[in-house]
Amino acid sequence: xxxxxxxxxxxxxxxxxxxxxxxxxxxxxxxxxxxxxxxxxxxxxxxxxxxxxxxxxxxxxxxxxxxxxxxxxxxxxxxxxxxxxxxxxxxxxxxxxxxxxxxxxxxxxxxxxxxxxxxxxxxxxxxxxxxxxxxxxxxxxxxxxxxxxxxxxxxxxxxxxxxxxxxxxxxxxxxxxxxxxxxxxxxxxxxxxxxxxxxxxxxxxxxxxxxxxxxxxxxxxxxxxxxxxxxxxxxxxxxxxxxxxxxxxxxxxxxxxxxxxxxxxxxxxxxxxxxxxxxxxxxxxxxxxxxxxxxxxxxxxxxxxxxxxxxxxxxxxxxxxxxxxxxxxxxxxxxxxxxxxxxxxxxxxxxxxxxxxxxxxxxxxxxxxxxxxxxxxxxxxxxxxxxxxxxxxxxxxxxxxxxxxxxxxxxxxxxxxxxxxxxxxxxxxxxxxxxxxxxxxxxxxxxxxxxxxxxxxxxxxxxxxxxxxxxxxxxxxxxxxxxxxxxxxxxxxxxxxxx
Amino acid sequence: xxxxxxxxxxxxxxxxxxxxxxxxxxxxxxxxxxxxxxxxxxxxxxxxxxxxxxxxxxxxxxxxxxxxxxxxxxxxxxxxxxxxxxxxxxxxxxxxxxxxxxxxxxxxxxxxxxxxxxxxxxxxxxxxxxxxxxxxxxxxxxxxxxxxxxxxxxxxxxxxxxxxxxxxxxxxxxxxxxxxxxxxxxxxxxxxxxxxxxxxxxxxxxxxxxxxxxxxxxxxxxxxxxxxxxxxxxxxxxxxxxxxxxxxxxxxxxxxxxxxxxxxxxxxxxxxxxxxxxxxxxxxxxxxxxxxxxxxxxxxxxxxxxxxxxxxxxxxxxxxxxxxxxxxxxxxxxxxxxxxxxxxxxxxxxxxxxxxxxxxxxxxxxxxxxxxxxxxxxxxxxxxxxxxxxxxxxxxxxxxxxxxxxxxxxxxxxxxxxxxxxxxxxxxxxxxxxxxxxxxxxxxxxxxxxxxxxxxxxxxxxxxxxxxxxxxxxxxxxxxxxxxxxxxxxxxxxxxxxx
Numbered sequence: 001x002x003x004x005x006x007x008x009x010x011x012x013x014x015x016x017x018x019x020x021x022x023x024x025x026x027x028x029x030x031x032x033x034x035x036x037x038x039x040x041x042x043x044x045x046x047x048x049x050x051x052x053x054x055x056x057x058x059x060x061x062x063x064x065x066x067x068x069x070x071x072x073x074x075x076x077x078x079x080x081x082x083x084x085x086x087x088x089x090x091x092x093x094x095x096x097x098x099x100x101x102x103x104x105x106x107x108x109x110x111x112x113x114x115x116x117x118x119x120x121x122x123x124x125x126x127x128x129x130x131x132x133x134x135x136x137x138x139x140x141x142x143x144x145x146x147x148x149x150x151x152x153x154x155x156x157x158x159x160x161x162x163x164x165x166x167x168x169x170x171x172x173x174x175x176x177x178x179x180x181x182x183x184x185x186x187x188x189x190x191x192x193x194x195x196x197x198x199x200x201x202x203x204x205x206x207x208x209x210x211x212x213x214x215x216x217x218x219x220x221x222x223x224x225x226x227x228x229x230x231x232x233x234x235x236x237x238x239x240x241x242x243x244x245x246x247x248x249x250x251x252x253x254x255x256x257x258x259x260x261x262x263x264x265x266x267x268x269x270x271x272x273x274x275x276x277x278x279x280x281x282x283x284x285x286x287x288x289x290x291x292x293x294x295x296x297x298x299x300x301x302x303x304x305x306x307x308x309x310x311x312x313x314x315x316x317x318x319x320x321x322x323x324x325x326x327x328x329x330x331x332x333x334x335x336x337x338x339x340x341x342x343x344x345x346x347x348x349x350x351x352x353x354x355x356x357x358x359x360x361x362x363x364x365x366x367x368x369x370x371x372x373x374x375x376x377x378x379x380x381x382x383x384x385x386x387x388x389x390x391x392x393x394x395x396x397x398x399x400x401x402x403x404x405x406x407x408x409x410x411x412x413x414x415x416x417x418x419x420x421x422x423x424x425x426x427x428x429x430x431x432x433x434x435x436x437x438x439x440x441x442x443x444x445x446x447x448x449x450x451x452x453x454x455x456x457x458x459x460x461x462x463x464x465x466x467x468x469x470x471x472x473x474x475x476x477x478x479x480x481x482x483x484x485x486x487x488x489x490x491x492x493x494x495x496x497x498x499x
Numbered sequence: 500x501x502x503x504x505x506x507x508x509x510x511x512x513x514x515x516x517x518x519x520x521x522x523x524x525x526x527x528x529x530x531x532x533x534x535x536x537x538x539x540x541x542x543x544x545x546x547x548x549x550x551x552x553x554x555x556x557x558x559x560x561x562x563x564x565x566x567x568x569x570x571x572x573x574x575x576x577x578x579x580x581x582x583x584x585x586x587x588x589x590x591x592x593x594x595x596x597x598x599x600x601x602x603x604x605x606x607x608x609x610x611x612x613x614x615x616x617x618x619x620x621x622x623x624x625x626x627x628x629x630x631x632x633x634x635x636x637x638x639x640x641x642x643x644x645x646x647x648x649x650x651x652x653x654x655x656x657x658x659x660x661x662x663x664x665x666x667x668x669x670x671x672x673x674x675x676x677x678x679x680x681x682x683x684x685x686x687x688x689x690x691x692x693x694x695x696x697x698x699x700x701x702x703x704x705x706x707x708x709x710x711x712x713x714x715x716x717x718x719x720x721x722x723x724x725x726x727x728x729x730x731x732x733x734x735x736x737x738x739x740x741x742x743x744x745x746x747x748x749x750x751x752x753x754x755x756x757x758x759x760x761x762x763x764x765x766x767x768x769x770x771x772x773x774x775x776x777x778x779x780x781x782x783x784x785x786x787x788x789x790x791x792x793x794x795x796x797x798x799x800x801x802x803x804x805x806x807x808x809x810x811x812x813x814x815x816x817x818x819x820x821x822x823x824x825x826x827x828x829x830x831x832x833x834x835x836x837x838x839x840x841x842x843x844x845x846x847x848x849x850x851x852x853x854x855x856x857x858x859x860x861x862x863x864x865x866x867x868x869x870x871x872x873x874x875x876x877x878x879x880x881x882x883x884x885x886x887x888x889x890x891x892x893x894x895x896x897x898x899x900x901x902x903x904x905x906x907x908x909x910x911x912x913x914x915x916x917x918x919x920x921x922x923x924x925x926x927x928x929x930x931x932x933x934x935x936x937x938x939x940x941x942x943x944x945x946x947x948x949x950x951x952x953x954x955x956x957x958x959x960x961x962x963x964x965x966x967x968x969x970x971x972x973x974x975x976x977x978x979x980x981x982x983x984x985x986x987x988x989x990x991x992x993x994x995x996x997x998x
Contacts, residue, residue, distance in 0.1 A: 155654040155734050159955045160944040170944035174957065181958045228737050233943040235654050235734040238727050238741075414940055419927040420919050428918040441913055444732040445659040445669035456658045458673065459680045 001119035095124040114434035126215035135438035141225040141343040145191040151216035153446040158184040170232035220438040239442035243422035248351035265300035269333035274304040275340040281307035293391035341369040353412035355398035359383040377408040500618035594623040613933035625714035634937035640724040640842040644690040650715035652945040657683040669731035719937040738941035742921035747850035764799035768832035773803040774839040780806035792890035840868040852911035854897035858882040876907040
């Protein structure tokens with residue numbers, strides 16, 4: 001999987017190589033963030049689009065986003081729509097291109113791999129793992145339709161487990177709970193519709209009828225880049241392993257240019273601004289608004305931006321094509337982090353204890369922003385309606401109101417206080433699956449029950465039937481007895497009458 | 500908590516002391532396994548019974564056990580009954596004696612403790628933790644009525660999560676699922692009845708109305724001596740930490756006597772037999788049967804037994820008052836482990852990969868035995884009906900059939916392949932709670948919902964009401980429209996008739 005998905009998984013792949021494993025990474029010839037490596041083997045396959053087309057499409061998508069409303073349920077519909085664009089643009093064809101690439105499949109068959117490490121956004125990895133009969137480890141920050149929850153058989157009561165795209169917290173009003181129940185009712189229907197092309201693809205490839213959810217269900221371990229300082233606590237399953245903050249592991253010294261920049265920022269320190277790996281350009285009017293806000297704050301701003309330079313750019317604002325986000329946030333002079341609230345960036349904010357101003361755009365970002373806001377560690381702004389004053393006020397709050405810094409420091413302290421580093425934990429479980437050919441002892445027996453059995457509906461139906469029958473028989477007995485008694489009482493009367 | 504409960508918790512307390520913490524252990528003046536220590540402070544309180552009386556009562560209990568049937572539901576009723584005996588004999592008064600001991604309570608108040616470590620079998624620890632307003636860490640191998648599940652808000656679908664005392668596995672027949680649903684329906688009722696004296700005690704002590712479950716619910720971390728090589732995988736909650744096998748940590752060299760004994764056992768090796776810390780005597784006819792079986796096996800037998808020596812004892816059978824169980828099982832010549840299937844012993848069997856013959860007696864032992872049997876790593880015998888031949892056959896199977904050894908070795912390999920030792924994990928989470936004054940970020944919001952809200956029953960009732968109203972209005976509209984239409988059609992007719 002491309003983009004931030006790969007950026008999160010990359011340190012794990014590197015570490016596995018370091019530990020002496022032969023790792024083969026299968027990537028499309030055109031991608032945003034994936035490329036060759038000196039440490040692991042890369043196998044590419046041709047795809048019918050170029051890297052430039054992906055970038056252009058994501059930029060088109062982000063431009064469209066800057067002209068739409070953003071409240072539930074519209075935001076959910078919009079997010080779903082953008083997901084469909086991504087589905088149709090790249091990955092359906094990308095997955096098809098892997099499965100139909102005979103040379104690649106032959107290579108994988110000959111490889112005699114011990115395990116498959118895959119991203120569950122699309123079930124390509126699962127289809128190939130099933131084909132090769134090898135166990136799989138799934139790596140995700142949370143898939144749409146709560147795939148990880150459904151596939152691992154983890155209960156998620158809609159009364160306090162908010163659904164993706166709702167932007168609700170774990171404390172919902174009645175109306176929110178109603179909406180959450182609605183979303184959860186339609187989740188599986190939408191999943192079936194959206195993932196049906198993959199079911200077809202898998203059925204053709206594996207030459208037998210198979211459902212996408214069944215493919216996900218065979219996962220041995222779910223490596224989830226969650227931490228409950230950020231995610232809301234909910235029921236989990238023993239084969240779920242939590243490795244939130246895995247991406248904070250790679251820390252390096254700042255290069256000379258950035259070092260100079262942050263050191264020149266003076267007592268007010270600096271602000272880091274990035275909208276993630278997908279979005280480096282925004283419409284000019286929005287860029288002007290943001291530049292306007294930055295002019296009037298005392299901090300230095302380091303802004304990842306590749307678009308046309310706004311004419312009102314202040315001298316304290318430095319535009320860069322790329323920035324070492326985690327290393328900058330780790331600097332003691334970092335005062336605030338303006339982010340699109342992708343989970344990757346959020347964890348870098350948390351582990352470095354930098355309060356955030358969040359401008360969510362796609363996917364889970366709106367939900368992520370709400371989570372951090374509900375913890376009092378950041379402010380969410382609607383990038384569409386936002387005025388320069390809004391941004392100035394938000395920055396002023398997170399930098400100067402002590403509560404934001406205190407809250408993010410508290411979250412950071414909880415997050416970093418762990419018995420084992422998430423990267424080591426992830427490596428352990430991948431190697432565990434390789435050593436033991438899976439982890440069947442962590443797989444709940446719920447997988448072997450159908451929906452009716454799982455919910456004990458057959459048991460309750462039986463109990464109800466017994467109850468009704470008992471009641472019916474008792475009633476009949478009573479009426480019969482009554483009639484007999486009355487009959488006996490009345491018979492002598494009639495007899496006496498006759499007499 | 501006394502007995503094996505304390506034996507399991509003891510290494511953690513020792514390790515906390517080693518790490519420089521001041522630990523105060525509150526114990527009754529009379530107990531089976533708890534005593535003074537050079538490393539931690541012990542605070543005793545007087546109780547109205549002697550250690551001899553506890554031993555005598557447990558021996559009476561075990562004698563009674565040897566003369567009862569043992570199939571579900573009788574075994575469940577019997578187990579419940581024995582639990583009531585324990586309740587009434589010791590712990591109700593023991594808990595009362597803590598809370599009414601003003602000197603002790605004053606001492607605890609002045610102690611300014613960071614955390615409470617407690618066993619949840621009785622809620623004494625929770626009552627005091629609430630009184631002292633300190634966070635608590637609960638340590639258990641699984642409490643009756645699935646207290647840990649209920650208190651932590653962990654869902655446990657009765658369709659595949661077998662209830663305590665049922666001896667079912669996670670794969671149940673329809674009839675077993677029916678029984679399991681029944682047991683789960685009565686669980687909370689029985690809990691309320693059995694624990695009501697504690698609710699009264701807590702209400703008096705805390706001077707406000709409080710339920711026992713609410714006291715358990717305030718636990719910050721649940722340290723569960725589970726491992727899913729043994730327990731059936733089921734939904735869990737993020738503040739549950741799994742430390743199964745914590746008791747295998749303490750390993751020492753065998754003393755000269757035992758070393759000599761095991762070395763003299765020859766090529767056939769030896770068998771370890773213990774019925775746990777509570778039961779060291781059994782009725783003579785049973786002891787004779789067992790001695791008879793041991794005479795005819797080629798292995799040396801080391802039997803923990805304090806009763807009268809059976810007259811038919813073979814020369815290969817050695818009676819000892821105490822044995823270093825874990826160290827003996829760790830010896831390469833250990834061939835089989837005859838155990839009462841307490842979870843403490845089971846984990847020592849697993850971590851040392853010794854196949855087991857299980858003679859369950861009380862509490863969760865029957866369930867434990869079924870779990871190991873369902874994994875093909877041991878044979879369960881009913882100690883009451885068992886003949887010498889049964890025991891000989893069972894020992895022959897686990898020692899000579901390769902599948903038992905292979906299965907226990909597989910379980911052992913899975914169990915020991917962990918990213919961090921359970922003892923270090925337990926220490927981490929106790930210290931975490933001390934450092935952060937609890938772990939509220941791991942507490943699910945389910946705690947803030949009532950039963951109706953949790954199950955979204957209000958939402959479904961509302962949806963049903965809307966549906967019914969809509970249907971009713973639509974129906975009324977239809978009938979009204981039909982009547983109007985029919986009316987119009989018929990009116991002209993009547994008009995024309997008039998004309």
